[in-house]
Amino acid sequence: MSSRATTRPGGRSARVQQSVHQAVRDLEAELGRDALTVPLIAARAGVTPSTVYRRWGDLRELLSDVAVERLRPDAPPADHGSLRADLEAWAVQFAEEMSSTAGRTYIRDALLGDPEQGNAARCSDYAAEQLKALGVRAAGRGEAVPDVETLLDVVVAPLMYRILFRPSDLSVAYTDHLVGVALGRSAPLSPR
Amino acid sequence: MSSRATTRPGGRSARVQQSVHQAVRDLEAELGRDALTVPLIAARAGVTPSTVYRRWGDLRELLSDVAVERLRPDAPPADHGSLRADLEAWAVQFAEEMSSTAGRTYIRDALLGDPEQGNAARCSDYAAEQLKALGVRAAGRGEAVPDVETLLDVVVAPLMYRILFRPSDLSVAYTDHLVGVALGRSAPLSPR
DNA sequence: CAGCCAGACGCAACTTCTTCGCATTAAGCT
DNA sequence: AGCTTAATGCGAAGAAGTTGCGTCTGGCTG
Numbered sequence: 185m186s187s188r189a190t191t192r193p194g195g196r197s198a199r200v201q202q203s204v205h206q207a208v209r210d211l212e213a214e215l216g217r218d219a220l221t222v223p224l225i226a227a228r229a230g231v232t233p234s235t236v237y238r239r240w241g242d243l244r245e246l247l248s249d250v251a252v253e254r255l256r257p258d259a260p261p262a263d264h265g266s267l268r269a270d271l272e273a274w275a276v277q278f279a280e281e282m283s284s285t286a287g288r289t290y291i292r293d294a295l296l297g298d299p300e301q302g303n304a305a306r307c308s309d310y311a312a313e314q315l316k317a318l319g320v321r322a323a324g325r326g327e328a329v330p331d332v333e334t335l336l337d338v339v340v341a342p343l344m345y346r347i348l349f350r351p352s353d354l355s356v357a358y359t360d361h362l363v364g365v366a367l368g369r370s371a372p373l374s375p376r
Numbered sequence: 377m378s379s380r381a382t383t384r385p386g387g388r389s390a391r392v393q394q395s396v397h398q399a400v401r402d403l404e405a406e407l408g409r410d411a412l413t414v415p416l417i418a419a420r421a422g423v424t425p426s427t428v429y430r431r432w433g434d435l436r437e438l439l440s441d442v443a444v445e446r447l448r449p450d451a452p453p454a455d456h457g458s459l460r461a462d463l464e465a466w467a468v469q470f471a472e473e474m475s476s477t478a479g480r481t482y483i484r485d486a487l488l489g490d491p492e493q494g495n496a497a498r499c500s501d502y503a504a505e506q507l508k509a510l511g512v513r514a515a516g517r518g519e520a521v522p523d524v525e526t527l528l529d530v531v532v533a534p535l536m537y538r539i540l541f542r543p544s545d546l547s548v549a550y551t552d553h554l555v556g557v558a559l560g561r562s563a564p565l566s567p568r
Numbered sequence: 569c570a571g572c573c574a575g576a577c578g579c580a581a582c583t584t585c586t587t588c589g590c591a592t593t594a595a596g597c598t
Numbered sequence: 599a600g601c602t603t604a605a606t607g608c609g610a611a612g613a614a615g616t617t618g619c620g621t622c623t624g625g626c627t628g
Binding site: 387389427 | 575
Binding site: 288292295299304305307308330334336337341342344349350352362365372 | 532
């Protein structure tokens, strides 16, 4: 029904999924997201539309699948020598990527998928994994580390809220402020 | 192009918009959100599909408009005698309403509209208004009041993050915890 | 108050998308 | 190698989305 539960990983199903996903990425780059249709994607992928409808149900689910893949971080967070520096760098990059036109589109597409299939949850898991990696590294240095839940509440959630609901009120200064709050070096109500 | 900028408030346009919105609400209750189509809505509203397409562009924009209207609070927040009680009650109700299947759908639909038209920003404004009303009332009692930005960061954003990305990790205990953090009575990393 | 103008609507034809049954093919298993 | 299961291709039928054109409503001017 989706990219999950591919019963035959090495077989034709896998190839079809791969070529369809690739077709989505290609066509999105060429024509823009709003021009995508199932028949168009299917033709580019070399399959029939009915195959896409059977496997993904509708365009939303397909785009949701592809969007989540794009939101997956491709590398562990960079090491800047201290938790504060690592967190700031990660948060700023996160905010920049997610608040771009493309980033917001991916997030919205990911949220559109069936909640039961967990595409949205996967987005959060990606951020949590990155934060956990930062924390483990900092703990190795002997630094005190807030737990991941706290970082999600204090840094990620406010960033995502602004990205989705108040895109004009996002800035590097605000991001740094959130990191400061998370590390206990400034009050939640300090200047923004 | 949308519910905004209705040039002739008392005229036919207004009646059409009203009947279309009502048709969306009725059909959504009867058939479920996924069964909605423009022709169906238009038939129920007594207009032709082309009218809907011309005024709203597509189904997404129409649903976005209707969703935002539903998210508008219908009354000022209840008065429970103290800021803490008011905030807790408001936050719990907010979380309950928004995390319901219908609530999540409304939020997702609202996010789907054209970002330039500010349907998403309006959602945030509604919450900000309610929080501001709470704050003004508490200040009238002589209580110290966190500013609205802080409450959005500490209470609303984490709630919304869980509603959208981690619906299974939302609880009244968590909501109360967030309110405690906002009022400075517990650390961000206390038990959840 | 009568007539004019701009904008919105209805109608209808057309295009595209979506769904469905059935035949075919590929993958996994013994 | 042969068999079973499941996914894909194909094509037709139905539904939805799109567009141009004529009509009508409502507001405005003289």
